[in-house]
Amino acid sequence: MKIKIFTTGGTIDKIYFDQKSTYQVGDPQAKGVLERANVVLEYEVESLLKKDSLDFTAEDRELINSRVEASSFDRVVITHGTDTMAATAKALTNQTDKTIVMTGSMYPAQYRDSDAVFNIGCAVTAAQILPPGVYIVMNGRIFDPHHVVKNVAMNRFEQV
Amino acid sequence: MKIKIFTTGGTIDKIYFDQKSTYQVGDPQAKGVLERANVVLEYEVESLLKKDSLDFTAEDRELINSRVEASSFDRVVITHGTDTMAATAKALTNQTDKTIVMTGSMYPAQYRDSDAVFNIGCAVTAAQILPPGVYIVMNGRIFDPHHVVKNVAMNRFEQV
Amino acid sequence: MKIKIFTTGGTIDKIYFDQKSTYQVGDPQAKGVLERANVVLEYEVESLLKKDSLDFTAEDRELINSRVEASSFDRVVITHGTDTMAATAKALTNQTDKTIVMTGSMYPAQYRDSDAVFNIGCAVTAAQILPPGVYIVMNGRIFDPHHVVKNVAMNRFEQV
Amino acid sequence: MKIKIFTTGGTIDKIYFDQKSTYQVGDPQAKGVLERANVVLEYEVESLLKKDSLDFTAEDRELINSRVEASSFDRVVITHGTDTMAATAKALTNQTDKTIVMTGSMYPAQYRDSDAVFNIGCAVTAAQILPPGVYIVMNGRIFDPHHVVKNVAMNRFEQV
Numbered sequence: 172m173k174i175k176i177f178t179t180g181g182t183i184d185k186i187y188f189d190q191k192s193t194y195q196v197g198d199p200q201a202k203g204v205l206e207r208a209n210v211v212l213e214y215e216v217e218s219l220l221k222k223d224s225l226d227f228t229a230e231d232r233e234l235i236n237s238r239v240e241a242s243s244f245d246r247v248v249i250t251h252g253t254d255t256m257a258a259t260a261k262a263l264t265n266q267t268d269k270t271i272v273m274t275g276s277m278y279p280a281q282y283r284d285s286d287a288v289f290n291i292g293c294a295v296t297a298a299q300i301l302p303p304g305v306y307i308v309m310n311g312r313i314f315d316p317h318h319v320v321k322n323v324a325m326n327r328f329e330q331v
Numbered sequence: 332m333k334i335k336i337f338t339t340g341g342t343i344d345k346i347y348f349d350q351k352s353t354y355q356v357g358d359p360q361a362k363g364v365l366e367r368a369n370v371v372l373e374y375e376v377e378s379l380l381k382k383d384s385l386d387f388t389a390e391d392r393e394l395i396n397s398r399v400e401a402s403s404f405d406r407v408v409i410t411h412g413t414d415t416m417a418a419t420a421k422a423l424t425n426q427t428d429k430t431i432v433m434t435g436s437m438y439p440a441q442y443r444d445s446d447a448v449f450n451i452g453c454a455v456t457a458a459q460i461l462p463p464g465v466y467i468v469m470n471g472r473i474f475d476p477h478h479v480v481k482n483v484a485m486n487r488f489e490q491v
Numbered sequence: 492m493k494i495k496i497f498t499t500g501g502t503i504d505k506i507y508f509d510q511k512s513t514y515q516v517g518d519p520q521a522k523g524v525l526e527r528a529n530v531v532l533e534y535e536v537e538s539l540l541k542k543d544s545l546d547f548t549a550e551d552r553e554l555i556n557s558r559v560e561a562s563s564f565d566r567v568v569i570t571h572g573t574d575t576m577a578a579t580a581k582a583l584t585n586q587t588d589k590t591i592v593m594t595g596s597m598y599p600a601q602y603r604d605s606d607a608v609f610n611i612g613c614a615v616t617a618a619q620i621l622p623p624g625v626y627i628v629m630n631g632r633i634f635d636p637h638h639v640v641k642n643v644a645m646n647r648f649e650q651v
Numbered sequence: 652m653k654i655k656i657f658t659t660g661g662t663i664d665k666i667y668f669d670q671k672s673t674y675q676v677g678d679p680q681a682k683g684v685l686e687r688a689n690v691v692l693e694y695e696v697e698s699l700l701k702k703d704s705l706d707f708t709a710e711d712r713e714l715i716n717s718r719v720e721a722s723s724f725d726r727v728v729i730t731h732g733t734d735t736m737a738a739t740a741k742a743l744t745n746q747t748d749k750t751i752v753m754t755g756s757m758y759p760a761q762y763r764d765s766d767a768v769f770n771i772g773c774a775v776t777a778a779q780i781l782p783p784g785v786y787i788v789m790n791g792r793i794f795d796p797h798h799v800v801k802n803v804a805m806n807r808f809e810q811v
Contacts, residue, residue: 182509189502189573189597189646194514208449209437210471211487253509277369277509281603289368292452295471300460311370311455326509327371342669349662349733349757349806354674413669437669443761486669528769529757530791531807597689609688612772615791620780631690631775647691 173213174298175244176201179220179227179235179259181252183287185279196221200280201250204291212295215244224252224259224275232262240266246298249273250291253321253328256307260316263305271305272298273316277326286310333373334458335404336361339380339395339419341412343447345439356381360440361410364451372455375404384412384419384435392422400426406458409433410451413481413488416467420476423465431465432458433476437486446470493533494618495564496521499540499555499579501572503607505599516541520600521570524611532615535564544572544579544595552582560586566618569593570611573641573648576627580636583625591625592618593636597646606630653693654778655724656681659700659707659715659739661732663756663767676701680760681730684771692775695724704732704739704755712742720746726778729753730771733801733808736787740796743785751785752778753796757806766790 178184178199186197202216219238220231239247246269251259253275260273274294280287294308307314309328322329338344338359346357362376379398380391399407406429411419413435420433434454440447454468467474469488482489498504498519506517522536539558540551559567566589571579573595580593594614600607614628627634629648642649658664658679666677682696699718700711719727726749731739733755740753754774760767774788787794789808802809 182507187502187514187598187602189643194507204449205471207444208446208471209487210449211489212471278507282507283601283603284367286368288448289364289370289452292449292471293456296453296456296468296473297460299473300457308456311365311368311372311452313456313459323509327369329371342667345667347662347665347674347758347762349803354667438667441763442667443763483669524769525791527764528766528791529807530769531809532791604687606688608768609684609690609772612769612791613776616773616776616788616793617780619793620777628776631685631688631692631772633776633779647689649691 172246172299173215173244174246174248174295175242176214176216176248176250177235177238178216178218178250179224179252180222181224181250181275182278183250183276183280184221186281194279196223199250200287201291204280204288205295208288208292210295212299224255227255227259232259235259236262236266239263239269239271244269246270247272248294248298251275253277253309257316257319257321260305260307264316266305268303270298270301270303272301272308273306274308332406332459333375333404334406334408334455335402336374336376336408336410337395337398338376338378338410339384339412340382341384341410341435342438343410343436343440344381346441354439356383359410360447361451364440364448365455368448368452370455372459384415387415387419392419395419396422396426399423399429399431402429404429406430407432408454408458411435413437413469417476417479417481420465420467424476426465428463430458430461430463432461432468433466434468492566492619493535493564494566494568494615495562496534496536496568496570497555497558498536498538498570499544499572500542501544501570501595502598503570503596503600504541506601514599516543519570520607521611524600524608525615528608528612530615532619544575547575547579552579555579556582559583559589559591564589566590567592568614568618571595573597573629577636577639577641580625580627584636586625588623590618590621590623592621592628593626594628652726652779653695653724654726654728654775655722656694656696656728656730657715657718658696658698658730659704659732660702661704661730661755662758663730663760664701665759666761674759676703679730680767681771684760684768685775688768688772690775692779704735707735707739712739715739716742719743719749719751722749724749726750727752728774728778731755733757733789737796737799737801740785740787744796746785748783750778750781750783752781752788753786754788
């Protein structure tokens, strides 16, 4: 079984740039997470975007959609900013022949006690088991993109 | 959906005791991992044993078996030492009405870059999706207990 | 021997606020660092400011100066943003009866592999040994505030 | 100013070997700690031994003594197991022309929240400032080897 991982930026990939006194999206973190976890799946990591998802345009979402569609992999994980993850997920539901699992994190992967590692583990596992469709995996649960909302105050995703 | 997590010791729960100049199994790590990941599932963590799995006796495995069987939860995760995880898993296959997922880690959860957090994420996710049966989740993959072996030299589980 | 630690904000105290998609100065990190290192000195930690040092006003620097002067402690550590640490240090050189050691970090204390813990160790040690005067301790070295500059591109302090 | 760092093993250098289900002394950790802290001193790290200090023989201590004496560096840091650090330190007090600072840690450098990084920062700083002599730097304090004891129950060094 092989999995394709597309990275698009978001909090999960934010690293600290002292020169700018701020965090900005840097190189994808997913590859390092999978290597340190000694994952024995066949997988490929490809960076599509390096943006905060609040800054995604219609073109960005179309890029993600077309690259997923064109992929020869049946099982796809997408790491994405949490703010507009549901929007991108809903736009992907036109694709019915792949298992597409989206995840991200509330804290950068480079942050102590980040949820990034846990979430990537969840997503990679869900991608191997779930039937074709689009899913969001956050906070240890699997959500339908049409029935999920990010509860910003509580720092978690919830079913609606 | 609710998940029961039974902990039994193993490397995942080893902490360093300077007074003894060694690592020994301490309190269960799974609870802290799930809290830091802000998991929104309903779950319960219960410690059954605090032993290296190389030291498990027939009574220990029988304890695990009977406690899993007696549990009212349909979905169970068991954290366990990796050395004899397959043995305990095979003994559990008499139970056909629960989804039972076993995991552990090659490095203690308290160790930098441990695989513990990733593996617990995988197991908790698998437990929510897989149909009744017994599974081992390690190195990002799902294994049938009757067709898996731990490759000690390569530090990973492999299908056989 | 007793040491007073004044915290003023800066990168060392930045924590990630997902709701604002950014890092902001939070509660002082120094206390937790000293506790986890099991430091057996007598010490007190007091927060004076929680600002990026680029945003310090003349009033802020005067606050730091007067609180240090009024302190009954002979040995003082100040955690501070790195961008204007030298400016605050130079303003403190009017005080000749205390050992005043300033430090900070290029990466937040909450960041994996941050230099914060190392630097606080250096500063707390220097404060116990150095004679009265004002010093900057960064990158494992002790600097005279009048002969140091922050090399932003190389992420380090240098003697000039 | 240049510093020589001799490593001798001890808890600070223990890494987890899953194949042996235990921690054993591995490669020196000090170099990585200094690199991640972006230390701008000139320094050299050299491994003399990789043993638990409880297993040191008279020959081991003589090796340490002669290598320190033969070194062209005036300022030396030695990372060492905490159990017999005072013994090695006392044996070094015959050398009166160098600043020799010993440190170690109660938890392996590879362990989350280890005191290793803090202690190495303290030692490297003390080595730059203290006059010739032999010192133990642990728990954020500087000790005279003839007036220090390791309080095992409290996990710290204390002056006596």
